[in-house]
Amino acid sequence: MNLFASSIVMTLLMLTMPIILTSASTHKNKFYPQYVKTTISHAFMISTIPMMMFLYSGQEMIISNWHWMTIQTLKLTLSFKLDYFSMIFMPVALFVTWSIMEFSIWYMHTDPNINRFFKYLLMFLITMMILVTANNLFQLFVGWEGVGIMSFLLIGWWYGRTDANTAALQAVLYNRIGDVGFIMAMAWFLLNTNAWDFQQIFAIEHDNLNIPLAGLLLAATGKSAQFGLHPWLPSAMEGPTPVSALLHSSTMVVAGVFLLIRFHPLMEHNKTIQTAALCLGAMTTLFTAACALTQNDIKKIIAFSTSSQLGLMIVTIGINQPYLAFLHICTHAFFKAMLFMCSGSIIHSLNNEQDIRKMGGLFKALPLTTTALIIGTLALTGMPFLTGFYSKDLIIETANTSYTNAWALLTTLIATSMTAAYSTRIVFFALLGQPRFNPAIVINENNPLLINSIKRLLLGSIFAGYLISHNITPTSIPQMTMPYYLKMTALAVTMLGFILALELNSTMQGLKFNYPQSPFKFSNQLGYFPIIIHRLLPTMGLSMSQKMASMLLDMIWLENVLPKSISYFQMKSSITVSNQKGLIKLYFLSFMITLALSFFVLNFHG
Amino acid sequence: MPVVYVNIFLAFIVSLMGLLIYRSHLMSSLLCLEGMMLSLFVMLTVTVLNNHFTLANMAPIILLVFAACEAALGLSLLVMVSNTYGTDYVQNLNLLQC
Numbered sequence: 207m208n209l210f211a212s213s214i215v216m217t218l219l220m221l222t223m224p225i226i227l228t229s230a231s232t233h234k235n236k237f238y239p240q241y242v243k244t245t246i247s248h249a250f251m252i253s254t255i256p257m258m259m260f261l262y263s264g265q266e267m268i269i270s271n272w273h274w275m276t277i278q279t280l281k282l283t284l285s286f287k288l289d290y291f292s293m294i295f296m297p298v299a300l301f302v303t304w305s306i307m308e309f310s311i312w313y314m315h316t317d318p319n320i321n322r323f324f325k326y327l328l329m330f331l332i333t334m335m336i337l338v339t340a341n342n343l344f345q346l347f348v349g350w351e352g353v354g355i356m357s358f359l360l361i362g363w364w365y366g367r368t369d370a371n372t373a374a375l376q377a378v379l380y381n382r383i384g385d386v387g388f389i390m391a392m393a394w395f396l397l398n399t400n401a402w403d404f405q406q407i408f409a410i411e412h413d414n415l416n417i418p419l420a421g422l423l424l425a426a427t428g429k430s431a432q433f434g435l436h437p438w439l440p441s442a443m444e445g446p447t448p449v450s451a452l453l454h455s456s457t458m459v460v461a462g463v464f465l466l467i468r469f470h471p472l473m474e475h476n477k478t479i480q481t482a483a484l485c486l487g488a489m490t491t492l493f494t495a496a497c498a499l500t501q502n503d504i505k506k507i508i509a510f511s512t513s514s515q516l517g518l519m520i521v522t523i524g525i526n527q528p529y530l531a532f533l534h535i536c537t538h539a540f541f542k543a544m545l546f547m548c549s550g551s552i553i554h555s556l557n558n559e560q561d562i563r564k565m566g567g568l569f570k571a572l573p574l575t576t577t578a579l580i581i582g583t584l585a586l587t588g589m590p591f592l593t594g595f596y597s598k599d600l601i602i603e604t605a606n607t608s609y610t611n612a613w614a615l616l617t618t619l620i621a622t623s624m625t626a627a628y629s630t631r632i633v634f635f636a637l638l639g640q641p642r643f644n645p646a647i648v649i650n651e652n653n654p655l656l657i658n659s660i661k662r663l664l665l666g667s668i669f670a671g672y673l674i675s676h677n678i679t680p681t682s683i684p685q686m687t688m689p690y691y692l693k694m695t696a697l698a699v700t701m702l703g704f705i706l707a708l709e710l711n712s713t714m715q716g717l718k719f720n721y722p723q724s725p726f727k728f729s730n731q732l733g734y735f736p737i738i739i740h741r742l743l744p745t746m747g748l749s750m751s752q753k754m755a756s757m758l759l760d761m762i763w764l765e766n767v768l769p770k771s772i773s774y775f776q777m778k779s780s781i782t783v784s785n786q787k788g789l790i791k792l793y794f795l796s797f798m799i800t801l802a803l804s805f806f807v808l809n810f811h812g
Numbered sequence: 813m814p815v816v817y818v819n820i821f822l823a824f825i826v827s828l829m830g831l832l833i834y835r836s837h838l839m840s841s842l843l844c845l846e847g848m849m850l851s852l853f854v855m856l857t858v859t860v861l862n863n864h865f866t867l868a869n870m871a872p873i874i875l876l877v878f879a880a881c882e883a884a885l886g887l888s889l890l891v892m893v894s895n896t897y898g899t900d901y902v903q904n905l906n907l908l909q910c
Contacts (some may be wrong), residue, residue: 790902791834794841798832 287341310448384428391421430462447550456539484524491517495624529681567641593671626703
């Protein structure tokens with residue numbers, strides 16, 4: 207029991223060492239990347255100790271270290287909650303990060319700022335750990351904002367490129383809109399429960415929790431790229447591939463889902479928010495899977511795949527299965543990170559080519575990458591007994607047999623078949639067929655850094671599902687008996703997606719290119735969502751304000767209504783009325799003569 | 813009628829004739845306008861004081877105020893004409909020909 211607290215503290219402290227040592231200018235050292243990678247691998251090994259202790263004894267722990275401040279009746283401390291969720295997530299995240307660090311030593315080898323890159327990745331990891339182990343909302347918010355900031359810095363890593371800057375700004379802005387929901391939830395909890403600690407919030411009985419849970423759902427929408435706040439995730443592929451692998455597939459985007467999972471005691475009893483989450487997740491997963499079908503950039507397809515799986519996680523929360531959602535987070539991290547790393551290997555080998563229409567025939571040229579890509583694809587679509595099966599199939603079964611919204615269920619199933627379809631598309635275009643790239647390049651994947659990292663995640667993709675799901679403590683009971691057709695649903699729709707995509711792709715290979723029709727254009731342009739929202743609202747706002755300020759106030763009221771209108775009116779009427787010749791002296795003389803004449807006539811009449 | 817009234821009335825008529833019959837300068841008609849105003853002022857004052865119309869003691873002063881405004885207006889028009897043409901000759905005011 208003593209080992210629990212000390213090993214956790216050692217893990218967390220060890221991660222901060224390379225950052226602290228930057229003040230001693232270790233970071234200018236040539237071997238800094240390897241140092242960071244070794245630190246993370248050691249932290250992973252140490253963090254498996256408390257995980258196994260927890261799985262053996264089932265004991266959770268809360269470490270409350272330091273009393274920061276007390277604001278009237280609110281006590282803020284530095285406290286770490288080490289329960290089921292954080293204990294299992296930490297080794298998984300550290301394992302995936304270890305492989306990604308090793309991969310990025312190879313990928314960012316020629317970058318002059320590689321030390322800074324590793325520092326940023328490590329800072330991201332630290333803030334993610336803070337988020338996961340937080341026991342009060344304040345610490346969680348610190349981690350939340352931290353991952354948002356590091357995401358911004360890492361997406362805009364190549365800041366000379368305008369698209370990268372725009373994408374980083376987009377990520378920050380969309381996350382900010384979600385943060386509004388988070389702060390609303392924090393404020394509600396502060397006002398109504400006088401605490402930001404989870405224990406106190408879960409212990410008190412509330413009457414109506416709609417407002418804070420809606421705020422948390424908004425926060426999850428922003429951070430986990432659900433429909434409405436989703437465009438930042440495909441744009442975030444402007445960052446380097448290790449960034450996409452770490453942040454936008456396994457770790458940061460699951461922070462929103464993790465938040466909802468943390469609050470599952472409150473969400474259990476609130477049907478409204480569960481239904482909202484269900485519908486939102488179903489909408490997201492269908493929309494992003496549909497958008498992924500016609501993209502041509504390999505990283506964007508995988509990004510939409512991530513978004514679709516996140517929608518699936520939110521659907522799982524919507525059917526009141528937080529533990530299944532958490533299992534899906536852990537298993538998804540393995541194969542998604544591996545998919546990104548394979549795409550990075552392909553991109554690097556083809557001399558920075560990211561368009562799948564210009565790849566092909568890599569089956570023989572990059573054997574390990576091909577293997578990993580195909581296994582990752584199969585794991586993603588839920589091939590029986592690979593990693594994805596243990597979580598994804600359970601989710602679909604539970605959704606099929608639960609009392610839930612039929613539309614949400616149907617869209618989830620359609621999205622599952624689309625998953626198979628676009629995964630087949632990636633494999634077909636990138637790996638099979640004849641090469642469509644420039645032949646004058648050297649394709650080489652012989653580097654041990656690349657091979658070892660992919661191999662590690664490959665083993666994880668194959669075995670991790672089995673290992674995790676057979677060793678965890680029993681949580682919510684899965685459905686054991688159901689009719690044949692319900693049990694086979696996930697497999698059947700996946701097979702349907704595979705076969706359909708394979709047929710379509712091989713049939714359309716040699717045909718004439720026809721101009722896209724409306725559904726294709728809808729899917730390729732991401733449903734026109736970014737185009738409309740990013741342009742229309744600012745244009746309307748700016749033009750309306752210009753018209754109000756300049757036209758309405760200045761030109762109309764101050765200039766035209768009184769001064770100019772009077773002068774204009776007078777001029778027009780005088781031109782109309784007068785027929786003068788300008789002989790003024792004559793006119794005055796006529797006054798004179800009239801006066802004199804009238805004087806004489808009227809005086810001497812009688 | 814007392815002789816002073818006839819006197820002032822005669823002054824008024826002379827100024828009026830000066831206003832209506834002039835050669836070339838607009839300024840001279842403005843000056844005659846001032847003369848008319850002055851004679852009216854004197855006549856009004858003499859009448860009010862001689863007949864002890866105490867309640868009408870304000871009337872000449874008000875007349876003077878309005879005369880001043882009117883003189884200012886006339887002068888501004890003169891300045892406008894002079895700005896456009898350089899002089900204030902009356903034969904310049906022929907823009908309203910149709």
